[in-house]
Amino acid sequence: MLAISPTLNITWEKLPDDFVLPDEPVDNINQPALAAVLTESLQLAGRLPETALTPTNYGICATVNSKIVVKAPDWAYIPHITADRSEVARSYTPTLQGEIPVIVMEFLSDADGSEYSVKETHPPGKFFFYEQILQVPNYVVFDPETGILELYRFDDNKKYVLEATSDRYWIPEIQLFLGVWQGIRENRRGYWLRWWDRHGNLLLWGAEQVEQEHQRAEREYQRAEQEHKRAEQEHQRAEQERQRAEQERQRSERLAAQLRAAGIEPDL
Numbered sequence: 001m002l003a004i005s006p007t008l009n010i011t012w013e014k015l016p017d018d019f020v021l022p023d024e025p026v027d028n029i030n031q032p033a034l035a036a037v038l039t040e041s042l043q044l045a046g047r048l049p050e051t052a053l054t055p056t057n058y059g060i061c062a063t064v065n066s067k068i069v070v071k072a073p074d075w076a077y078i079p080h081i082t083a084d085r086s087e088v089a090r091s092y093t094p095t096l097q098g099e100i101p102v103i104v105m106e107f108l109s110d111a112d113g114s115e116y117s118v119k120e121t122h123p124p125g126k127f128f129f130y131e132q133i134l135q136v137p138n139y140v141v142f143d144p145e146t147g148i149l150e151l152y153r154f155d156d157n158k159k160y161v162l163e164a165t166s167d168r169y170w171i172p173e174i175q176l177f178l179g180v181w182q183g184i185r186e187n188r189r190g191y192w193l194r195w196w197d198r199h200g201n202l203l204l205w206g207a208e209q210v211e212q213e214h215q216r217a218e219r220e221y222q223r224a225e226q227e228h229k230r231a232e233q234e235h236q237r238a239e240q241e242r243q244r245a246e247q248e249r250q251r252s253e254r255l256a257a258q259l260r261a262a263g264i265e266p267d268l
Contacts, residue, residue, distance in 0.1 A: 008120075010133055011063045012095040021059050021070060021091060030144050031107050032056065033186055034193065035075040038105075041195055041203040047176065053078040053098070059091035060101065062133050067122050071129050073104040077174060094134060102173035103138040104130055105193070108145075115141050131160045138171055140178070140193075147180045147191035168196060176203070 035056040042048040054077055059070040070091065081088060081098030094100045106115040106126065117125025120132075130136045131154065139152040139160055151169045152160035163169060168179035174195075181194040185205065195203040204212065256266040 007065075008132065009065055011066075012093050013063045013068075014093060014096060015059075015061050015068065015070075015091045019068065022072065028109050030188060030190075031074055031109070033188060034107055034142075034144060035105075037185065037205055038075055038193060038195070041205055044206060044209060045195075045197075045203045047174070047195075047203070049079070051080045051082075051098075053081050053088070053092065055092065060104075060134070061091050061093045062129075064122070064124065064133060069123055069129060069133065071126055073101075073126075073130075074107045075105040076101040077103045079173065100134055101136050103140060103171060103178075104134075104136050105140040105142060108141065108143040127160070132158075137173060142180075142193055144191055147182065149178075149180050149193070151178070 039048070039054040039056075042054070048054065054075065055073075056075055057072050058076075059072050060076065061068060061070050063069070078092065078094075078101045079099055081092070083097035088097055092098070108115065114126055116127050118128045118131075119125035120128055124133065127139070130139050131152075135154055135158065137154045139154075141150040141152075142148070149169075151163040153163055155161045166179075168177040170176075171178050175198065177196040177198070177200075179194060179196060181192050181202075182190065183192065185192065185207070197203065259266045
């Protein structure tokens with residue numbers, strides 16, 4: 001049991017099998033795509049360990065003052081789970097089944113701003129839950145319409161502090177930068193959250209890797225074509241030199257024949 005304050009007692013208990021989880025649809029059509037690409041690029045870059053979990057709209061649980069609390073962030077990164085994946089199919093209880101998430105994300109929609117709720121009474125608000133109950137090191141609020149990204153860090157005073165505005169934010173627990181990228185994917189033109197490594201290289205999506213490989217293959221083909229053309233040109237130059245040498249030989253033989261006809265033995 002972890003006591004955060006005299007009035008806030010937290011325990012990590014397995015969710016009862018008969019507990020009815022919230023079954024609400026996502027706020028809009030963009031949220032699943034925004035979440036999916038965060039996981040995809042991590043996986044393709046080899047940055048997603050087998051024991052990691054990147055849930056989307058999935059219940060993360062705690063028992064607060066003997067009452068079960070479940071919040072479902074739009075995306076989260078849990079670096080290590082200790083339970084079998086079959087045991088966390090419905091929900092996840094940190095500490096009991098693995099580590100605390102190192103980052104949780106909420107994507108703004110037309111809802112009532114619950115991403116910023118610091119409500120302490122049951123059921124607590126999302127902001128309060130991530131900050132005071134889970135104590136997640138990084139909390140992200142992202143507005144896909146405007147591209148505004150807010151990153152809250154859990155500080156030494158056990159409070160979230162809004163980071164100064166930046167193009168990219170370093171997430172030390174993942175060893176990657178998180179930032180906003182504008183472009184098209186799945187017929188959606190707009191803002192996306194993307195990862196960059198410490199050298200500034202963008203972690204690519206699958207379609208981008210295919211396109212990159214296609215471009216590489218095209219460059220290789222063009223280089224091979226150029227080499228073929230150079231070889232062909234060299235062959236033509238060699239043939240021209242051979243023909244010139246043959247012509248010179250024939251001219252020399254004619255001259256020698258003419259000299260002999262005149263009674264002069266050529267000095268060849």
